[in-house]
């Protein structure tokens with residue numbers, strides 16, 4: 208690892224995290240890092256930020272106690288700094304969660320790169336901007352743009368495990384790897400992307416769903432309640448433990464994804480065309496089939512059915528709906 212970007216600590220040795228921007232997501236990150244036993248320094252320019260942040264952390268704490276705190280974890284290990292420079296001065300990692308405005312992100316990330324200790328990795332919580340567009344003002348060096356990565360969380364970051372990690376054109380590969388390893392050590396579930404996609408992976412999927420939900424509401428085709436129920440009472444129950452690809456492989460019965468695509472492909476062409484989907488050619492079909500075989504990881508059709516059914520029952524029990532579903 209080149210000297211200029213080697214972090215002051217290995218991901219395993221991080222002690223202090225700086226959280227810049229302490230709203231819904233920044234505050235959620237603060238709660239997560241405190242619960243995992245880190246010292247946290249936060250900074251947010253809003254006059255009421257400290258009060259809001261401490262209330263958010265206190266409200267999250269009972270849930271965090273339920274799922275288990277790390278040794279030494281305490282709300283008392285939160286410091287709210289008076290300036291951005293003070294917040295990052297001793298930080299081993301920086302998580303930026305300021306408003307989703309491109310110019311603001313550009314100048315803030317440049318300021319953070321100038322203020323943080325050499326080698327400290329700086330991650331942005333952005334929910335969609337490519338890092339290549341945000342790192343343009345940080346200077347073309349390992350100490351500048353080279354250490355800026357996206358670390359996209361899900362709300363609330365203290366309960367939803369996923370973080371999507373991706374660098375920009377000027378980001379050093381080592382910074383991406385360091386961030387991915389750090390999030391893993393900090394108890395997150397990490398997907399590291401090797402290229403920038405609009406919306407990353409999960410938001411790209413959510414955006415497709417969201418776009419259609421808005422179309423249906425705008426056209427009076429479905430109510431908000433019906434749209435939400437269509438997910439929470441339907442596919443959402445499966446998605447909590449089995450993704451959309453493997454779930455649809457089961458829709459093909461013992462014939463799996465191959466039968467699913469051969470059977471339903473033609474009838475799905477109409478919605479896919481409306482949504483400007485790619486042509487379902489042989490290569491795409493085979494990639495889906497192979498991907499599902501790999502995702503099954505040796506589990507048989509019967510294994511997956513049993514796992515899915517038990518998972519649905521567990522989710523129903525966990526959400527207090529087991530009685531309703533079995534009545």
Ligand SMILES: NC(=O)C1=CN([C@@H]2O[C@H](COP(=O)(O)OP(=O)(O)OC[C@H]3O[C@@H](n4cnc5c(N)ncnc54)[C@H](O)[C@@H]3O)[C@@H](O)[C@H]2O)C=CC1
Nearest residue numbers: 228229230231232233253304305306307332333334360362
């Ligand atoms: N809300 C969500 O569900 C999710 C949001 N994100 C991303 O997290 C980031 C923050 O979003 P939210 O927490 O929802 O917004 P928010 O509006 O709840 O919080 C933003 C905070 O940033 C502060 N702020 C304003 N100017 C600032 C500056 N120059 N430097 C530092 N802080 C500043 C504000 O005072 C506010 O407390 C965005 O990039 C967003 O895309 C990512 C995943 C989910």
Ligand SMILES: C[N+](C)(C)CC(=O)CC(=O)[O-]
Nearest residue numbers: 333334360361362410413
């Ligand atoms: C609404 N949002 C696009 C900011 C949501 C996310 O980015 C992730 C999430 O929590 O669903």
